[in-house]
Structures are given as C-alpha cells and as structure tokens.
Amino acid sequence: MRIRKAVFPVAGMGTRFLPATKASAKEMLPVVDKPLIQYAVQEAISAGAEELIFITGRSKNSIMDHFDKAYELEAELAQKGKEALLQTVQEILPPGITCIFIRQAEALGLGHAVLCAWPAVGDEDFSVILADDLIDGRLRPCLAQMQRVYQEYGTSVIACERIPKEDTGSYGVVEVQPVGPGLGEIRRIVEKPKPEEAPSNIAVVGRYILTPRIFKLIQSTPRGKGGEIQLTDAIQAMIQEQTVLAYEFEGTRYDCGSKLGYLKANVEYGLKHPELATEFRDYLGNLTANWGQGEKSDARKK
Numbered sequence: 076m077r078i079r080k081a082v083f084p085v086a087g088m089g090t091r092f093l094p095a096t097k098a099s100a101k102e103m104l105p106v107v108d109k110p111l112i113q114y115a116v117q118e119a120i121s122a123g124a125e126e127l128i129f130i131t132g133r134s135k136n137s138i139m140d141h142f143d144k145a146y147e148l149e150a151e152l153a154q155k156g157k158e159a160l161l162q163t164v165q166e167i168l169p170p171g172i173t174c175i176f177i178r179q180a181e182a183l184g185l186g187h188a189v190l191c192a193w194p195a196v197g198d199e200d201f202s203v204i205l206a207d208d209l210i211d212g213r214l215r216p217c218l219a220q221m222q223r224v225y226q227e228y229g230t231s232v233i234a235c236e237r238i239p240k241e242d243t244g245s246y247g248v249v250e251v252q253p254v255g256p257g258l259g260e261i262r263r264i265v266e267k268p269k270p271e272e273a274p275s276n277i278a279v280v281g282r283y284i285l286t287p288r289i290f291k292l293i294q295s296t297p298r299g300k301g302g303e304i305q306l307t308d309a310i311q312a313m314i315q316e317q318t319v320l321a322y323e324f325e326g327t328r329y330d331c332g333s334k335l336g337y338l339k340a341n342v343e344y345g346l347k348h349p350e351l352a353t354e355f356r357d358y359l360g361n362l363t364a365n366w367g368q369g370e371k372s373d374a375r376k377k
C-alpha cells in the first residue's frame with residue numbers, strides 16, 4: 076500500500092504575497108536556495124510518489140520549466156566544469172518520476188483544484204501537498220509519517236497541528252475522537268471558524284492522503300466560505316461515509332503563504348544550510364547583539 080500519485084495545487088492567486096506574486100508563482104519563492112515547490116516534490120518522492128500532478132494557473136509556467144530538463148544550462152555547466160552545480164540541477168527531478176500539468180482555468184478554490192486532478196489520479200488513493208506549508212519533519216518527512224498511518228489503517232489521513240485558539244479563522248478546524256497518541260477520527264471539520272465557534276484548536280495543514288471518493292463529493296459541493304469550492308466541505312461529507320483520520324505530525328511547519336512564516340523559514344533553513352550555517356549564525360548573533368544599541372543610538376539622534 077503505497078501512494079504513487081501526489082497532487083500539488085499551485086493555482087492560487089497568492090494575494091498575501093503581492094507584489095512578489097503578480098507575475099510569478101508563490102510556490103517558486105525560494106527558501107534559501109530551493110523553491111518551495113521543490114521541497115514539496117522532494118517530500119512526496121521520499122514518501123514513494125512516482126507521479127506528480129501539478130494543478131497550475133496563470134503565471135505558473137516557471138513551475139513547469141523548473142521540473143523540465145534545461146539542456147542549454149546543463150551543457151553550459153558541463154562545459155565550464157561546474158560539476159556540483161550540474162548535479163544540483165540534474166537532481167531536481169530524479170529518474171523514473173513523471174510530471175503531469177493540469178490547468179485550473181479559474182481559481183475556484185482548493186476543492187476545485189483537487190477535482191481538476193481526477194483524470195490523472197483515477198481510482199486510487201493519492202496525496203495532496205500544499206507547497207506553501209513547508210514542513211521540517213525532523214526524523215521523517217511529514218508525508219512519510221502520514222504514509223505509515225495510512226499503511227496501518229488504510230483510510231484517508233489529514234495532517235493537523237494545534238494552533239492558538241485565536242487563529243482558527245485561518246484554518247480548517249477539526250473535532251476528533253481520539254484513536255491513539257496524536258491520532259483521532261474526524262467527527263466534524265469546519266472551514267475558518269471564528270474562535271468562539273471552533274470545535275477545537277486542532278487545525279488542518281497542507282498535507283492530505285485521500286481516497287478517490289473525494290472527487291465525487293467535491294463535484295456535489297456547493298461554493299462555501301469566500302465563494303470558493305472548499306476541500307474542507309467535501310471532507311465533511313466524506314466523514315459521513317468513511318473514516319478520515321487527523322494525524323498530528325512531528326516537526327515544525329512554516330506558513331510560507333504568509334510573509335512572517337516565510338521569513339522564519341528562511342532564517343531557520345539558513346541556520347541549517349551546510350554552506351551558510353556558520354557565517355549566517357555569526358551574522359545573526361552580531362545583528363541581535365547590536366540590535367538594542369542601534370535602537371538606543373537611533374533614539375539619541377532624535
């Protein structure tokens with residue numbers, strides 16, 4: 076029981092990152108030296124995915140180019156003897172992995188984006204990864220952790236994390252019946268509830284393993300919050316028919332769809348980067364040590 080197909084909905088407008096996302100994809104924003112979508116793809120491949128299905132929209136051609144072979148670039152690097160860089164470029168997509176690109180003509184919501192993947196997914200269980208949720212899974216990538224749960228229970232699994240109650244309005248929030256440590260059966264799921272209406276503080280994050288039943292259910296899902304076809308609403312319909320598990324993953328998530336989350340990811344991945352860690356740590360150390368003094372001298376100038 077391995078999930079062979081991974082869906083990457085990348086057709087959103089990325090309005091929280093304007094103007095950076097006016098003409099280019101949010102998922103191509105780099106964290107240190109790799110675009111967000113490459114982290115997501117690596118996570119899927121490390122969990123066993125062989126077929127990558129991208130749901131794209133306008134201004135997303137760079138994603139297609141990123142995973143395409145770049146003959147001129149590779150020839151140039153080879154000719155100049157830049158072997159390490161050549162390897163870096165060639166490793167973006169390992170051999171044996173297929174990419175499929177499907178256009179979501181209108182950004183009608185995450186549910187609709189997932190529905191667009193139906194012709195490519197067909198009748199098998201599949202995963203969905205939202206690349207703007209960058210997850211450092213510590214010992215094991217988040218999707219690989221979820222795959223273990225899937226192998227044990229054979230049902231849909233959704234990654235979750237506990238959030239401050241005041242933030243529920245930004246997430247799908249679940250009510251669960253505990254099954255084991257960090258694992259529960261979803262009883263109810265609500266899209267972006269006000270804190271006082273939220274069933275818990277357990278929020279859905281951007282990793283899903285789903286059965287293909289979800290497609291039919293999305294088809295009959297009316298537009299919900301924000302006028303969009305919400306995946307959350309289709310999952311609420313699915314729990315009436317099938318077990319859907321909420322899994323609290325181990326690791327740290329960076330909400331790279333928000334500016335602050337994106338900055339945090341760059342700092343923390345920079346501090347772990349083999350080429351940069353030492354110098355960057357020194358730089359940040361000096362910066363923070365001088366921070367208060369800078370502020371004092373600024374105040375003196377006034």
Ligand code: UTP
Binds near residue numbers: 090101
């Ligand atoms: P978001 O809610 O983050 O929306 O979508 P967004 O448009 O990307 O960003 P903001 O809120 O305007 O800043 C969650 C995920 O669903 C995808 C997005 O690309 C993102 O990965 N999505 C959303 C689609 O593929 N299609 C849609 O119609 C909506």
